[in-house]
Amino acid sequence: MNKLETIISLAKRRGFVFQSSEIYGGLNGCWDFGPLGVELLRNLKESWWREMTFRDDVEGVDASILMHPRTWEASGHVAQFSDPMIDNKTSQARHRADNLIEEYIDRMIKKKKTQLAIEIEEKLLVATEPADFYKIIIDHQIPDPVSGTCDWTEVRSFNLMFKTFIGPLEDTSSVVYLRPESAQGIFVNFKNIMESSRQKLPFGIAQIGKAFRNEINTKNFLFRTREFEQMEMQYFIKPGSELEWFEYWKDQRLNWYADLGMPIDKLKLKVHDKLAHYANHAVDIEYEFPFGWGEIEGIHSRTDFDLSRHTEYSGKKLEYVDTVNNERFIPYVIETSGGVTRSLMAFLCNAYTEELAPSEIGKMEPRTVLKFHSKLAPVKVAVFPLVNKDGMPELAENIYHDLRKSFMAQYDTGGAIGRRYRRQDEIGTPFCLTIDGQSLEDQTVTIRNRDTMLQDRIPVDNIKKYIVDLLG
Secondary structure, three states, rough: HHHHHHHHHHHHHOOOOEEOOHOOOOOOOOOEHHHHHHHHHHHHHHHHHHHHOOOOOEEEEOOOEEEHHHHHHHHHHHHHHHEEEEEOOOOOOEEHHHHHHHHHHHHHHHHHHHHHHHHHHHHHHHHHOOHHHHHHHHHOOOOOOOOOOOEEEEOEEOOOOEEEEOOOOOOOOHHEEEOOOHHHHHHOOHHHHHHHHOOOOOEEEEEEEEEEEOOOOEEOOOEEEEEEEEEEEEEEEEEHHHHHHHHHHHHHHHHHHHHHHOHHHHEEEEEOOOOOOOOOOOEEEEEEEOOOOEEEEEEEEEOOOHHHHHHHHHOEEEEEEEEOEEEOOOOEEEEEEHHHHHHHHHHHHHHEEEEEOOOOOOOOOEEEEOOOOOOOOOOEEEEEEEOOOHHHHHHHHHHHHHHHHHHHHHHOOOOOOHHHHHHHHHHHOOOOEEEEEHHHOOOEEEHHHHOOOOOOEHHHHHHHHHHHHHHO
16 A cells, blocks of 8 residues: 555544545545544634734635626636546546646656657647647557557547536526636625725735536545635735735745645745746645645736736726826736645645654554644644543543633543554644543643653643643
């Protein structure tokens, strides 16, 4: 079993993530978050929200998932939001053509066929139409990973938006889409938020919300799914200042991941050689997953594309009036767009650790531990009575219920104390409290640190302050 499969197994067994509709065989590309998963999600989103909105120049919004269909015409999604799709006639396997080519390039690099990889990559960088991708695949006889054959269909464009209908009639007049990104809900509310909050440029609007993409292929657990959450912030600025703010937000976002425990050598910035039609600068923050490097957040300078297009399609002026300098202009935008589920997966992979640790009798044995940053850990503290008698359970329950008012906590009486420690290590709990015979005599408990495995003895009355100080 490779590392990713091991993490997926742990995620299910301990209640982080389940396959959606598992009892019916599952729904591909969709996942449910269990008791620990929802806590990890909540802590991750709370950390991002505090980072982005607990400042004077960023406001929050929660826009509707369903939007007027003209929104997606203005944004270009109806005409351009598609992936190149190709099928293998032998295996019936379906692929994104660009991903098929990229994976082939990676295989050539591993085989030391560097010149061939460079040649194909240069062609891929300028490919835009289905015929471009098809020519690369056929010219280089790129095989299907499933059947090994080159028996391909033509490449077709596949629009990624989920279509549905509003009202009782299913006709063209009632078509709406599940939003493929949350950013457009920010752009259409630009004027509302600017006027109601009385913000002046530069300022940002932040949002956390669901998005939906009918991906051709989902893969790598939570990395590419059809339903996901985004953490996005659009920062509105004066044209001409975009490079300064682009660099500022690039550093801010990279630092956020590092501050939550991501090692710098597991993160890298990937500059886009091929820019989207709306951008003049773009960079991805990538994390080194067990399957390789993958994007967890993008920082883009979107120019004035979005507000200009919505002005054109809606007939409403989405401009900024600078009364000091007597200017009117459509602001430029710097976007930070991170995936909640991708970030959760990155933090889960980063936290997963296998190591040797001393057992109760001093013998070294393997332990699995999720070394989450304390701000992200789903459970902050676990409470154990050493034995289920002599008044220990009563004192332990009192402590547990008191702590539960302030922290997500667990109470565990099952098995030897070492086994209980290991269960908490496996879900990433930073602190474990043990109530023993001495606790009944002097009202003190032992508190054990997940990472160092060292123990302190502290007064019962000091437990909450002790944990707060260490959680930061």
